[in-house]
Amino acid sequence: xxxxDGILPAKVCIGGYAIAGLATWYALRQIRxxxxxxxxxxxxxxxxxxxxxxxxxxxxxxPASVHLVLNGLLGALLGYYAFPAILVGLFFQAVIxxxxxxxxxxxxxxxxxxxxxxxHHVFQGRSYVTRWWKDRIALGVFAFLxxxxxxxxxxxxxxxxxxxxxxATFDASTERAAVYGLTLAHIPLMVIEGTFTAFIxxxxxxxxxxxxPAKEHxx
Amino acid sequence: xxxxxxHAYAHGVSMSYQTTEVIEIQGKYDSGEPxxxxxxxxxxxxxxxxxxxxxxxxxxxxFMFKPDLSQPGxxxxxxxxxxxxxxxxxxxxxxxxxxxxRGSTGGLNSVQKLIVFGAMTWGFVGTALYFxxxxxxxxxxxxxxxxxxxxxx
Numbered sequence: 001x002x003x004x005d006g007i008l009p010a011k012v013c014i015g016g017y018a019i020a021g022l023a024t025w026y027a028l029r030q031i032r033x034x035x036x037x038x039x040x041x042x043x044x045x046x047x048x049x050x051x052x053x054x055x056x057x058x059x060x061x062x063p064a065s066v067h068l069v070l071n072g073l074l075g076a077l078l079g080y081y082a083f084p085a086i087l088v089g090l091f092f093q094a095v096i097x098x099x100x101x102x103x104x105x106x107x108x109x110x111x112x113x114x115x116x117x118x119x120h121h122v123f124q125g126r127s128y129v130t131r132w133w134k135d136r137i138a139l140g141v142f143a144f145l146x147x148x149x150x151x152x153x154x155x156x157x158x159x160x161x162x163x164x165x166x167x168a169t170f171d172a173s174t175e176r177a178a179v180y181g182l183t184l185a186h187i188p189l190m191v192i193e194g195t196f197t198a199f200i201x202x203x204x205x206x207x208x209x210x211x212x213p214a215k216e217h218x219x
Numbered sequence: 220x221x222x223x224x225x226h227a228y229a230h231g232v233s234m235s236y237q238t239t240e241v242i243e244i245q246g247k248y249d250s251g252e253p254x255x256x257x258x259x260x261x262x263x264x265x266x267x268x269x270x271x272x273x274x275x276x277x278x279x280x281x282f283m284f285k286p287d288l289s290q291p292g293x294x295x296x297x298x299x300x301x302x303x304x305x306x307x308x309x310x311x312x313x314x315x316x317x318x319x320x321r322g323s324t325g326g327l328n329s330v331q332k333l334i335v336f337g338a339m340t341w342g343f344v345g346t347a348l349y350f351x352x353x354x355x356x357x358x359x360x361x362x363x364x365x366x367x368x369x370x371x372x
Contacts, residue, residue, distance in 0.1 A: 006306050007299070042347035049343030053336060058250040067250075096335050099249065162302035169270050170258045170299055178256075178301035 001069055001158055001186075002055065002093065002108055005101030008165050016107030020087065023113060027083035044081040047074050051089040055099050059189065066182075066189045071112045072150020073197040075119030076143055077204075077211075082116040083109070107161065115153035119146040139205055139212060140198045147197025148190040155186035242309055246280040246298035253280030257300035264292025264311075286311045 008016075031037050047070075054068035074082040087109045093099040100108045126133075126142035133141075162179050166172045205212050246254035255278045263271040263286075276282040276298065286294055291313040297306045 003302060004305065006297070007302060007304060045343045045346040049340050052339060052343070056249075056332070056336070092339060096339065097249075097332060158302065169260045169273065169297075174258060175299065175301070182301040 001067065001112075001154060002090075002100035003104045003111070003158065003161065005103045008104060008107060008161065009167075010103075012161065012165055013103045013107060016104065016110050018106070020106035020109040020113070023083055023110065023117070024087060027080040027117070030080040031084075040078065040081050044078055044085045047078055047082075048085040048089045051086060052092055055093055056097065059192065066185050068189070068193065068196075069112060069151050069154060070193065070196075071116040071154060072119040072147035072193055073200060075116035075150055076123040076146040076197055076201060078116075079120045080117065082120060083113040086113040086116055111157045111161070112150075112154050115150045115157070118153060119150035122146045122149050135212075136202065136205070140202050143201035144194040144198040146194075148194035150197075151186060151193045152190045155183050155190075159183040241283045241285045242294075242296075242311075243281060243283045244296050244298075244307060244309075246276055246282070246300075246305065248303065253278070254298055254300050254303070255280055257282075257298045257304070260297045260299075261286075262295040262297070263287065263290050264294060265290055267295060288313055 034040070051070050051074055054070045057068045059066055059068070071082070071086060074085055078085055087105075090100055090105055090108050090112070094102055094105055094108075123142050123146040126138040129142075130138050159179055163176055166175045201212070244259075246257050246259075248254060254276060257276040257280060259274050259276055259282045260270040261272040261274075261284055262269070271287075271294075272284055274282060274284070280298075282296070282298075284296075286309075288311065291311055294309045294311050295306055296309060298304045
């Protein structure tokens with residue numbers, strides 16, 4: 001899922017940094033609206049660590065192998081903190097374990113961070129159904145959707161970026177077929193990440209229910 | 220590879236072999252899986268933009284080629300498969316053959332990775348504990364009559 005250095009043209013990498021910069025500015029602006037912005041930093045720190053380590057957990061999906069991303073989980077639990085958390089996590093992954101790259105840091109941040117923000121809004125969408133659904137069911141279903149949407153959108157962005165930037169040096173049809181295969185391999189991962197996100201959210205709801213206020217319209 | 224040249228005879232067939240020096244590269248993912256059927260581009264030192272040779276790795280992610288020794292310098296080999304890949308630089312001497320020199324594009328071994336994970340996790344958890352502790356201290360101050368906000372794990 002992480003795009004390494006040397007795969008994308010310079011224009012795309014620069015564009016990635018530009019969009020990542022805008023997204024970071026917007027996320028920090030939203031965070032500033034919190035009454036106490038430092039309140040969520042411990043949670044963001046722990047989930048940044050989880051995100052950092054998740055990429056090393058490979059799941060064999062024949063014929064390929066995929067790894068956890070957890071951007072949907074971060075979106076559900078952190079809201080707008082998810083974007084800077086993912087940006088920091090990606091930086092450390094690139095520098096320390098060589099996942100991704102520094103030239104593609106912006107692109108990777110957009111690819112995983114923006115779906116995390118969308119996953120956050122998907123998760124907040126549970127407020128529209130709590131009138132008819134039990135809180136725990138709404139939490140579980142929307143956490144699953146957030147986890148699945150996060151990784152699913154990231155896989156689609158990855159697919160779009162890689163397929164449209166195949167250099168003339170390589171056989172485009174062969175590369176395209178390989179990218180198709182890898183993208184399809186992320187469908188089982190959507191189920192895994194959705195289930196994992198639902199499990200974590202339901203667990204946290206049991207031990208710390210004030211994290212997920214119910215019966216009110218969430219912004 | 221060294222050996223003595225030999226011939227094998229059969230009905231109407233003549234076979235022979237000779238030793239030569241080739242560069243063998245294996246592409247692997249971070250997980251250790253070979254980059255089976257990866258596309259490979261080899262660039263000669265005097266033209267780093269036009270591939271000198273293109274090909275496909277085998278099912279073990281192995282690609283072999285014989286460099287042109289009349290072009291000494293840094294040869295670059297690029298592997299690519301499904302948006303993943305890497306570039307490796309191989310120095311080739313006009314006189315000495317490149318076979319026998321082993322290289323890698325790097326990466327940490329499992330022990331180093333474990334240490335890194337431990338250190339990073341401790342750093343992140345330490346940050347979390349610091350803020351949690353700070354919040355708890357603020358909570359205690361609030362209980363003593365000062366204004367504060369409840370902590371979040």
